[in-house]
Amino acid sequence: MNQTEVAMKVWLAAILIAPLIVALFLATRFFAEIEDYRAIDWLSITGTVFGYYGVVFSAYAALGVREISNRYFAKMRLPEIRKQVESLASRLSILAESTTDKAVSDRIFSEITVTLESLKKIDGYRRSKLIDQSLTHTSKVLTWVQSNRSTPLKVTLCDDLWPLYANLNTMNSQIMTAIEEERAR
Template identity: 30%
Template structure:
C-alpha cells in the first residue's frame, strides 16, 4: 500500500515543484488556459489509472498464488510426511539397497510442486531440500562400500530434516492463512 501511495503522489509532487520552478516547461510561452488545464487533469488521471491497474494486476496475481497454495499445500504436506515415513523405514537398510525404493524421485517431484506454488517463506527450504536430494543421489550412485548403512550417511539425515522442515513450514503457512481470515 505504501508503494501505491508513493507511485501516485511522487509524480504529482515532482510536477508541482517543476511547475513552480519553471512553468514554461509545461506551458511553453503561452499562459495556462482551460484546454491546457484539462490536458493536465487528463494526463494525471491517465497516470493514476495506469498505476491502479498495475496494482490491481499485482494483487490479483498475489491472491491467485495464495489460493493455489491453499489448495495444493495440504496435499504436498501429506506427501512430504509420507516420504519422511518411507525414509524412516529405510534407515536400517544398506545404502546400496536404497536405490530400489525410488523415494528420491518422489522428493524431486515434491520439490518441483513446491516451486510452482510460489509461496513466501518456502524458497529457502525448497532450495535446501533440492540440494540435499542431489547430495543423497550422488552418494547413492557413488557408493563403493556395500556395508554402509543409511543411518551412517549424514546427507540422508540432512534431507530428512529438510523434508520435515518443509512439512512444518507448510503447517505454519496454513495456520497463518487461517488466522488472517
C-alpha cells in the same frame, strides 16, 4: 504491514503526487504566457493527469490481482504438498533400515526432488535455502546409495540421510504453519 507493502505505498504516493506537481507547474508557466486561454485548456491538462492516474491505478490493481492469485495457488497446493512431504519423511525413515542394494531401486529420491522443486515454485512458502539444502542432501544420499549398492550396507550409515530427514520434517512443520497463517487471514 510488511516492508514490501510499505515500500509499495510510498512508491505509489510518489508516482501519484509527482505528475500532479509537474502538470500544475507546466500549466501555470504555459498559461501565464497566453493571455486568452480557455477552460478547455485546463480540462485538457486535467484529463491528461487523470489518464496517467488511470494507468497507475490499473498497474496497482494488476499487482493486487497477482498477489491474490499467488495466495490462492498456495492455499490450494500447500496442503497436498504437506501430505507428500510428510509421506516422504515417513518413507525415508523406513528406507533407512533397508540396505543399499534395495534402496537403489526405490523411487523416493526422485519423488523428493520433484516435490521440493514444486514447493520452491509456490510463493506462499519462501524458504528456498532449506529446499536447496534438502535437494543437496538428496543428491548426496542417492550418490552414496548408488556407489555402495554392490555392498549391502544399511542406508542409516549415510551421513546426509538424517539431515535430509530433519529438513523434510522441518518443512512439514513450516508448511503446516503457513497453511494455518493463511487460514487466519
